Amino acid sequence: MAIVFIPTPLRKFTNQASKVEIPGDTVIEVIQALSSAYPPLQRHLINPDGKVPNFINIFVDDDDIRNLQHEQTAIKSSTIVSIIPAIAGGAN
DSSP states (O other), X not given: OEEEEOOGGGGGGTTTOSEEEEOOSBXXXXXXXXXXXXXXXXXHHOOTXXXXXXXXXXXXXXXXXXXXXXXXXXXXXXXXXXXXXXXOOXXX
């Protein structure tokens, strides 16, 4: 069971929950289970080919999954999964 931290912009899709416990053995299984538990999240977390979009950063504990096994990164009991969407913008 992973503990998934939900970023503020996506909490409207999780009934304002800031973290949820989700089962899964890999990152993609956790993201798919999260999307099943909260269907409106799916379009934000999984693209049509079933992968996590490049603008979504996912960390397992303190490690970016891009430095691990990407979506196939293993999840252990009580692993912390953080979802961090890239946000563009700024001021001149």
